[in-house]
Amino acid sequence: MSLRFDLLPPTIAEAHQHFEAWVSAAQDVNDINRLKGVFIGRKASHLTLLTDLLKQTPKESKADLGALINHLKMTWETALSLRLEQLVSASASSSVDLTLTPPVLPQGAVHPIQRLEVHIVSVFRTLGYHVEEGPEVETEEHNFDGLNIAPNHPARRSSDTFYFEAHPHLLLRTHTSPVQVRVLKRLSQKNSQGVSLLESLGGIRFLSPGRVYRKDEIDPTHSPMFHQVEGMLIGKNIGLQHLKGTLSYAMKALLGADTEVRFRPGYFPFVEPGCEVDVKCPLCKGQGCRVCKSSGWIEILGAGLVHPHVLSHAGIDSTAWSGFAFGMGIERIAMIISECPDLRLFFENDLRFLQSMREVR
Amino acid sequence: MRVPLSILQKEISGRILSLDQVQQYLPMLGFPIEHIESLSGDTLLEIEITANRSDVLSIRGIARDLAAKLGTTLGPLPGSSVTEGASALSIRLESPLCSFYAASIVDLGSSPYIPYDTTKFLELMGSSSKALASVDASNELLYRFGQPTHAFDLDTLQGSITVRLAKSGEVFVGLDGISRTLTAQDLVIADEAGPIALAGVLGGERTKVTAQTRRILVESALFDAVSVRTTAHRLNLHTEASNRFGRGVDPSQVVPIRNLLSQTIAQWTEGKVIAAWNVGLLPLVASPIHLSLSLLERMAGRPISGPDAMAHLERLGARVLMDEHALNVIPPSWRHDLTQAEDLVEEVLRLEGYDRIDSVLPSVQADPLPMPFEFTQRIQWSERLAHLGFFQTLTFGFQGPSDETASASDPSGRRLSNPLGEEYSLMRSSLLPALKKAALQNLRNGQAEVRLFEIAPVYQSYPEGPHSVLTLALIWGGRAGGEDVLTPAQTITPLHLMGLAQTLQLPTIHIVDLGEGLLGFELPLPSKPSAVAPLIPHFVPYSRHPMVQRDLSLLVSQGQTYGPIESAFKKVLPGVCKSLRCVEVYRGKGVPEGQEAWLLRFQFQADRSLTTEEVDEWMKTVVDLLPSMQITLR
Numbered sequence: 001m002s003l004r005f006d007l008l009p010p011t012i013a014e015a016h017q018h019f020e021a022w023v024s025a026a027q028d029v030n031d032i033n034r035l036k037g038v039f040i041g042r043k044a045s046h047l048t049l050l051t052d053l054l055k056q057t058p059k060e061s062k063a064d065l066g067a068l069i070n071h072l073k074m075t076w077e078t079a080l081s082l083r084l085e086q087l088v089s090a091s092a093s094s095s096v097d098l099t100l101t102p103p104v105l106p107q108g109a110v111h112p113i114q115r116l117e118v119h120i121v122s123v124f125r126t127l128g129y130h131v132e133e134g135p136e137v138e139t140e141e142h143n144f145d146g147l148n149i150a151p152n153h154p155a156r157r158s159s160d161t162f163y164f165e166a167h168p169h170l171l172l173r174t175h176t177s178p179v180q181v182r183v184l185k186r187l188s189q190k191n192s193q194g195v196s197l198l199e200s201l202g203g204i205r206f207l208s209p210g211r212v213y214r215k216d217e218i219d220p221t222h223s224p225m226f227h228q229v230e231g232m233l234i235g236k237n238i239g240l241q242h243l244k245g246t247l248s249y250a251m252k253a254l255l256g257a258d259t260e261v262r263f264r265p266g267y268f269p270f271v272e273p274g275c276e277v278d279v280k281c282p283l284c285k286g287q288g289c290r291v292c293k294s295s296g297w298i299e300i301l302g303a304g305l306v307h308p309h310v311l312s313h314a315g316i317d318s319t320a321w322s323g324f325a326f327g328m329g330i331e332r333i334a335m336i337i338s339e340c341p342d343l344r345l346f347f348e349n350d351l352r353f354l355q356s357m358r359e360v361r
Numbered sequence: 362m363r364v365p366l367s368i369l370q371k372e373i374s375g376r377i378l379s380l381d382q383v384q385q386y387l388p389m390l391g392f393p394i395e396h397i398e399s400l401s402g403d404t405l406l407e408i409e410i411t412a413n414r415s416d417v418l419s420i421r422g423i424a425r426d427l428a429a430k431l432g433t434t435l436g437p438l439p440g441s442s443v444t445e446g447a448s449a450l451s452i453r454l455e456s457p458l459c460s461f462y463a464a465s466i467v468d469l470g471s472s473p474y475i476p477y478d479t480t481k482f483l484e485l486m487g488s489s490s491k492a493l494a495s496v497d498a499s500n501e502l503l504y505r506f507g508q509p510t511h512a513f514d515l516d517t518l519q520g521s522i523t524v525r526l527a528k529s530g531e532v533f534v535g536l537d538g539i540s541r542t543l544t545a546q547d548l549v550i551a552d553e554a555g556p557i558a559l560a561g562v563l564g565g566e567r568t569k570v571t572a573q574t575r576r577i578l579v580e581s582a583l584f585d586a587v588s589v590r591t592t593a594h595r596l597n598l599h600t601e602a603s604n605r606f607g608r609g610v611d612p613s614q615v616v617p618i619r620n621l622l623s624q625t626i627a628q629w630t631e632g633k634v635i636a637a638w639n640v641g642l643l644p645l646v647a648s649p650i651h652l653s654l655s656l657l658e659r660m661a662g663r664p665i666s667g668p669d670a671m672a673h674l675e676r677l678g679a680r681v682l683m684d685e686h687a688l689n690v691i692p693p694s695w696r697h698d699l700t701q702a703e704d705l706v707e708e709v710l711r712l713e714g715y716d717r718i719d720s721v722l723p724s725v726q727a728d729p730l731p732m733p734f735e736f737t738q739r740i741q742w743s744e745r746l747a748h749l750g751f752f753q754t755l756t757f758g759f760q761g762p763s764d765e766t767a768s769a770s771d772p773s774g775r776r777l778s779n780p781l782g783e784e785y786s787l788m789r790s791s792l793l794p795a796l797k798k799a800a801l802q803n804l805r806n807g808q809a810e811v812r813l814f815e816i817a818p819v820y821q822s823y824p825e826g827p828h829s830v831l832t833l834a835l836i837w838g839g840r841a842g843g844e845d846v847l848t849p850a851q852t853i854t855p856l857h858l859m860g861l862a863q864t865l866q867l868p869t870i871h872i873v874d875l876g877e878g879l880l881g882f883e884l885p886l887p888s889k890p891s892a893v894a895p896l897i898p899h900f901v902p903y904s905r906h907p908m909v910q911r912d913l914s915l916l917v918s919q920g921q922t923y924g925p926i927e928s929a930f931k932k933v934l935p936g937v938c939k940s941l942r943c944v945e946v947y948r949g950k951g952v953p954e955g956q957e958a959w960l961l962r963f964q965f966q967a968d969r970s971l972t973t974e975e976v977d978e979w980m981k982t983v984v985d986l987l988p989s990m991q992i993t994l995r
Contacts, residue, residue: 017972
């Protein structure tokens with residue numbers, strides 16, 4: 001049964017048409033009271049007029065008009081009281097005591113380690129690097145053999161590396177370097193014309209951030225799980241000058257334009273020549289302090305030219321292709337930047353720590 | 362590696378080496394200085410050695426690199442007048458793991474003299490004088506020249522000597538007085554009564570030199586590096602000797618050090634070297650390595666002349682033959698790490714100085730490749746949740762058997778063979794246990810509300826090994842709000858998590874009650890995008906006509922749920938009703954006992970202006986439904 005608006009006297013019908021607009025236009029309590037008087041007041045309002053009208057209405061339309069009146073009464077009353085509430089709360093807020101504690105919207109944070117990871121990735125993205133991710137459960141082949149790590153190397157021992165009981169050849173990767181092996185193997189695949197993916201791409205440059213595991217007890221400088229970012233570039237005629245150029249740029253972008261970078265010889269089985277990269281100690285500015293062990297420099301990453309065994313293991317011709325690789329510990333850099341002395345804080349997930357490490361905007 | 366500056370200077374003849382120079386050069390040669398201290402009138406340097414450089418496990422080794430860098434040479438090894446003769450005691454090499462054994466017999470004199478310099482040096486090295494000439498002299502030569510030696514009390518030996526593999530189960534009592542059971546992989550020096558030394562690792566108790574010893578057998582030998590390392594590791598017996606033999610010693614030093622040691626002991630004790638002889642063969646000289654100058658130029662980033670490269674390599678002790686385009690290099694006997702051309706490039710550049718290498722960004726022809734979905738997704742989720750007030754956690758990927766849920770895959774496939782402890786023994790099947798521990802710890806620390814999430818792989822067992830699934834887990838709990846006058850305090854309920862899921866446009870989530878007021882959910886993240894989501898969605902026109910809002914205040918019995926009522930209303934309402942929500946539930950004054958007042962808000966919008974009459978009509982259809990639902994208008 002639909003409402004019989006046709007039973008309304010024209011004046012009231014017109015007023016009802018404008019009702020919503022008038023209510024929205026009401027600016028204060030007086031406006032609302034005026035509208036209340038006109039529509040639902042006890043004397044000479046539209047509602048009283050309608051109630052009077054109902055008495056004179058013939059029997060057959062009485063029910064219809066009654067339903068209509070009920071409906072209008074409810075509509076008018078709710079709309080007016082709602083608007084009144086709005087106006088009251090609005091006026092309340094304009095007179096609020098502004099010295100009260102204001103409500104603060106909830107704020108969370110991305111973990112500082114991931115923020116640093118993203119920042120490192122974005123620095124290298126400007127040089128055209130993309131991200132390649134690899135699994136944390138790795139094979140000995142990817143984690144050690146493919147990286148020119150000798151079969152009897154101490155790092156392979158169960159005192160250093162986690163292995164799986166039911167799968168003796170599987171381990172938790174001890175570095176992000178096995179991603180190098182995975183990517184290189186993929187790049188050595190040849191298409192039906194005998195052209196390798198590496199040849200068709202013309203080279204590659206990528207970063208591999210991720211979790212790594214070592215069998216270390218938890219203490220202020222050790223953790224069984226931490227994060228690394230690995231980087232690799234493969235191209236033609238790549239030398240140490242390119243590694244130096246890339247890492248000098250990246251360290252400045254990462255740690256500030258005035259960062260001084262130093263390269264010195266280092267050793268990692270999967271690069272040759274190898275280097276350690278130091279930055280001038282950001283705390284003492286090279287004067288020598290506890291953090292840099294009085295040397296003025298802080299070791300920040302390991303790098304080198306990709307060892308020909310790594311390329312040939314993956315099926316890539318090491319006489320045609322060359323490249324460099326580098327790796328850094330994200331927690332280590334985070335600890336240097338933040339001067340946070342205890343690695344464990346990054347994994348305890350104490351909100352007091354996470355709040356204090358929130359991004360500064 | 363400890364290095365007293367005075368001894369380092371002694372090795373480099375004709376050159377006064379200042380501490381500043383050492384500090385400047387050593388790190389740039391690859392040996393960072395860990396620590397410097399003044400001790401007993403000397404300067405003691407603690408130097409970090411890379412694992413591949415066994416030749417620098419001696420002061421002479423470090424001096425050699427420094428001398429090469431400075432363009433000077435080392436002084437010769439101290440000479441000796443020992444002459445080799447016939448074997449004075451039968452020594453048989455039964456195992457190829459010992460290829461060469463240099464021996465001597467020294468009659469000890471009666472002098473108890475140990476030079477003060479030796480005593481002081483041993484202290485600087487973190488050792489101490491044992492007041493026995495044979496032991497102190499052996500230790501001094503080990504630290505200075507890197508060749509471990511051993512002296513046996515000759516009069517305690519029983520019959521002839523054999524260098525052989527131990528018999529499985531054979532017991533050996535070391536100098537330290539500890540008995541160890543050997544395996545058939547351990548190399549021993551034995552007399553007819555059994556093992557008298559664990560080759561290259563530790564001497565034996567039975568034949569050790571004492572103050573009463575009158576005659577000694579001196580040993581200077583070559584033992585297989587892997588064999589020594591394996592035994593030392595298995596027995597957890599890492600000695601100065603095993604550390605050096607385990608990485609490879611210099612074969613050319615074996616005889617000179619035997620001579621030097623024998624003569625030194627004889628001199629100190631006023632005794633006499635009775636015999637010196639060798640058993641076995643020294644290894645052949647390494648074959649030459651071909652180093653092309655073009656490879657050197659490519660790796661160095663600039664041309665380095667043949668003569669320059671040759672000079673560097675010769676200063677390091679290599680023998681070099683040069684032709685027009687290449688060098689043929691025989692590495693020195695002490696450099697086991699030089700096996701291919703790239704190794705030689707590093708040597709040339711080390712002496713040239715890494716600081717002289719140019720710094721150039723490579724020009725790469727290859728196009729940059731796109732970022733992988735899983736990475737981008739992980740970053741986007743975490744930033745999104747952080748903006749909504751949640752904190753990202755990082756927990757270890759392990760869990761204990763007590764953290765396993767009934768629905769998890771068979772844990773045996775995820776079990777580590779060498780975990781840090783039972784609670785870290787499995788690769789986790791869920792992120793929630795670790796997240797819950799973090800949440801509880803935070804509540805205990807006095808946090809009223811915890812909002813945590815983690816994005817990390819969880820593991821499932823498969824026949825071929827554990828598979829990872831990138832997973833998002835979230836915990837929300839405690840009491841929110843109540844910290845200012847405008848935000849009322851509220852307990853976190855499942856409804857809060859459902860609202861969050863709606864905000865995140867997540868499909869249905871399974872909310873887990875983790876106890877202690879903590880609620881959470883976990884869901885696997887896709888490994889591929891479900892559809893190619895455009896950066897900016899396709900434009901769908903929206904209504905610019907005014908929205909009409911109506912509120913309805915209802916009285917319902919307590920215990921009535923909202924869902925069915927909303928569905929019933931939506932069934933009779935037209936599509937232009939864009940939103941229907943319950944915005945307030947009220948019990949108390951003005952509401953009859955057993956009932957509550959609900960404020961429902963309806964919003965209508967269409968592609969035209971809606972008339973009041975038609976909205977009134979729709980609202981009436983809703984009101985007409987009320988009696989049948991035992992709901993009254995308030």
